[in-house]
Amino acid sequence: MFKSITAAIAASIIAAGSAACAGQTVEDQTVEDNREVDAASDSTMTADQARRADPGETDMTDEGPAEARAVLMDPDGNEVGTVSFTQTPNGVLIRAGLMNVPAGEHGFHIHETGSCSPDFGAAGGHYAPRSNEHGALVDGGMHAGDMPNIFVSEDGTLVTEVLNANISLEDGATGTLFDDDGSAVMIHSGPDDYQSQPSGAAGDRIACGVVERM
Numbered sequence: 001m002f003k004s005i006t007a008a009i010a011a012s013i014i015a016a017g018s019a020a021c022a023g024q025t026v027e028d029q030t031v032e033d034n035r036e037v038d039a040a041s042d043s044t045m046t047a048d049q050a051r052r053a054d055p056g057e058t059d060m061t062d063e064g065p066a067e068a069r070a071v072l073m074d075p076d077g078n079e080v081g082t083v084s085f086t087q088t089p090n091g092v093l094i095r096a097g098l099m100n101v102p103a104g105e106h107g108f109h110i111h112e113t114g115s116c117s118p119d120f121g122a123a124g125g126h127y128a129p130r131s132n133e134h135g136a137l138v139d140g141g142m143h144a145g146d147m148p149n150i151f152v153s154e155d156g157t158l159v160t161e162v163l164n165a166n167i168s169l170e171d172g173a174t175g176t177l178f179d180d181d182g183s184a185v186m187i188h189s190g191p192d193d194y195q196s197q198p199s200g201a202a203g204d205r206i207a208c209g210v211v212e213r214m
């Protein structure tokens, strides 16, 4: 926020200068610019929230990763898409862009270990740092890594977003994807039923990607 106020003040100085050149009164310009500064002061965002809400500034900080990415591979080693993660004040926004995935409904999870080799079993179970049960339909649920099913088009593509409020990209946070052994994204052959233990009876693991800091 300090930066935006500073920018507003700097803009006011420049604008005042050019207004004077253009023959307008400097006084008029100053009233208008004061309004800008007031508007910035009225904001209830904390400086930290403001920084995170602005992707342009997020990359300039050194307070931990705000973005991450996983490249998904099928069991034959072919790339089938990318999943990107962006920290927000309300959770992690996840965007998946897929291709060459079988059409239909698929379970889509964060798994507990950041490994997809020698096979996708290396990713372990669902990421569950709070030891919840599996599934949104279950009392005592759900795993932090549980997310809604995805629906892939007939042509094998999908672009979708989901906000996961139970995970974080921040070091040391409960639910961080960057714990000691990392995390992986998984797509299953069938849908998650949101209640079967321990993983929603979603079938085989058909795509896996290790979550990596950006």
Ligand SMILES: [Cu+2]
Residues within 6 Å of the ligand: 107, 108, 109, 110, 111, 126, 186, 187, 188, 199, 202
């Ligand atoms: Cu899974």
